Amino acid sequence: xxxxxxxxxxxxxxxxxxxxxxxxxxxxxxxxxxxxxxxxxxxxxxxxxxxxxxxxxxxxxxxxxxxxxxxxxxxxxxxxxxxxxxxxxxxxxxxxxxxxxxxxxxxxxxxxxxxxxxxxxxxxxxxxxxxxxxxxxxxxxxxxxxxxxxxxxxxxxxxxxxxxxxxxxxxxxxxxxxxxxxxxxxxx
Numbered sequence: 001x002x003x004x005x006x007x008x009x010x011x012x013x014x015x016x017x018x019x020x021x022x023x024x025x026x027x028x029x030x031x032x033x034x035x036x037x038x039x040x041x042x043x044x045x046x047x048x049x050x051x052x053x054x055x056x057x058x059x060x061x062x063x064x065x066x067x068x069x070x071x072x073x074x075x076x077x078x079x080x081x082x083x084x085x086x087x088x089x090x091x092x093x094x095x096x097x098x099x100x101x102x103x104x105x106x107x108x109x110x111x112x113x114x115x116x117x118x119x120x121x122x123x124x125x126x127x128x129x130x131x132x133x134x135x136x137x138x139x140x141x142x143x144x145x146x147x148x149x150x151x152x153x154x155x156x157x158x159x160x161x162x163x164x165x166x167x168x169x170x171x172x173x174x175x176x177x178x179x180x181x182x183x184x185x186x187x188x
Contacts, residue, residue, distance in 0.1 A: 027051055034051040035047055098184045101181045116185075119159065119187065120159050130168050133152055134171075135184065
């Protein structure tokens, strides 16, 4: 009898929890609107009321590839204020450009500054999230390694001066068998 009572209590608690879980209400996004839905096991069985203000502070990314679809439960459709998502066909600034330097110099010239201004505006607008500055140096040439490092630092400092946060700028130096006077700029 002493063992039976705790098992009976456990069974009652288990049945009450499982009954509430099988038809639980959850808040999910339905076509961009936060809505309460009824979930039975793993299936959505009903879309109930919307939850205004649930997504306050959320900003839809500019490159969002998700498309709105009509609900599949036969419920009434609600219109959303979000614009339809578009897929970008043009890569950002043809995705790869470079900043050229004069032989032996690590000063960013006017054309390099104009290009880096475009890059900084692209990052600040949210179209891209990170910048990779990549260049190559002559392996085992200490002067070229030093010059290459100064060129990377000059580009990074210029971007930071234009308001790009330093942790969004990645730099890379790769050893090669010839010198390079360019720094490739890739944005993702």
